[in-house]
Amino acid sequence: MQLDLNLLAALDALLEEGSVAGAAARLHVTAPAMSRSLGRIRRTTGDQILVRTGRTMTPTPYAIAVREQVHALLHQVQGVLAPSRDLDLATLERTFTLRWHDSLVALSGPALLAAVRGQAPGVRLRFVAESSIDTPELRRGEVDLEANANRPNAPDIRAENVGETRLVIVVRQGHPLARVRTVTAQRYADAEHVTVSRRGNLSNALDDALAQLGLTRRVVATVPTEAAALEFARGSDLVISAPEATTRSAVADLGPVLLPLPIELPSAPVYLSWHQRYDTDHAHAWLRGLARTALSVAP
Known part of the structure; x- marks a missing residue:
């Protein structure tokens, strides 16, 4: 039997995406073309590979068993067939x-x-x-x-x-927390906070750490970006907590103050x-x- 490497790529995409439409989009082919490839794979292997369960497709036990092997084989083939010529950056488009x-x-x-x-x-x-x-x-x-x-x-x-960066408190110039000698966990929790979450989460690991100390902070809003959070903090007494490295340049432009976080947390990777x-x-x-x-x- 002659090996068709296109079927290996199709099988890899089908097992990763779990659907004909997803595999077709990944390989930039039409859904009917991917359906034909699935049919050929089924005839070649004697296995259904993906079976419909309601509105989704479920991999068969055979498909699950060979998924990692298919990944590895395709990766090896790509390595063998990859161009070995030197990269000409001056002409690269x-x-x-x-x-x-x-x-x-x-x-x-x-x-x-x-x-x-x-x-x-x-x-x-x-x-x-x-x-x-x-x-x-x-x-x-x-x-x-x-x-x-x-x-x-x-x-x-x-x-x-x-890289990694530690979390810090960001507040406006003249904020009550910026005027105290030490920002304690209690003072931090008593402030009103804006969190940063692209999923709209109102709590995170900081709240878990505060809970272990018997403290709860009041989160009044969540925004999707740190830039938006900085705007909230710049004109109010709201507090944001963000990675120091990613807020450093914005803080220099907008004028807020960076303060140490009074809670022990791992650095953000x-x-x-x-x-x-x-x-x-x-x-x-x-x-x-x-x-x-x-x-x-x-x-």
């Missing part, structure tokens, strides 16, 4: 899509763009906003690099910790993530190196 946390775009985006333009003037960067829900664009190849505090769990997503299909892509590896440097932030 390509557009990369980056989905970064908005504060990381403000902190590190300008440095990354300057480095890219200095080495490869034909390369363009598309920074897109984070979604309020988990989306599959990274797996589908529609996003090249993600950068945020979340480490992905999917086996086909690479993630590298490129910064992860750079990409799909494993780009492991051997020379241009992507070059961009990852520049992004890694730009995102390296001091605690």
Whole structure:
């Protein structure tokens, strides 16, 4: 039997996406074409691979058993067939899509763009906003690099910790907390707070830490970006708590004060993530190196 590598790629996409439509979108083919590929895979393996259960498709026991092996095989094939020629940055023309946390775009985006333009003037960067829900664009190849505090769990997503930063309190000039000698946990909890959450969460790890001390803070609002939170804090007695590195430049521009957080919490990590299909892509590896440097932030 002659091996069709296209079927291996189709099988990998079907097992990852769990649907014909999702696999078709990932591989940029039509749904009917992916349905035909699924039919060929079923005939070749003698297994249904995906079976319909209500409105969703469920992988068969065989499909679950071979999923990791299919991942590994496809990755090996991609490595063998990847171009080995040297990368010519001077003539490279390509557009990369980056989905970064908005504060990381403000902190590190300008440095990354300057480095890219200095080495490869034909390369363009598309920074897109984070979604309020988990989306599959990274797996589908529609996003090249993600950068945020979340480490992905999917086996086909690479993630590298490129830095970390501690949380601090941000208040306006003249805020009552800025006038006291020491910001205690009680004083911090007694203030009114604005949280930052792209999903609209009104509580986070800070509230868990306060609860262990028998304290509860009053969160009056949540906003999706740190830039918006800083605007709330600048003209009121509201308190925000955010990573120091990502708020440093905005604080210098807007005038608020940074104060130490009176609660022991681990530093916030910064992860750079990409799909494993780009492991051997020379241009992507070059961009990852520049992004890694730009995102390296001091605690």
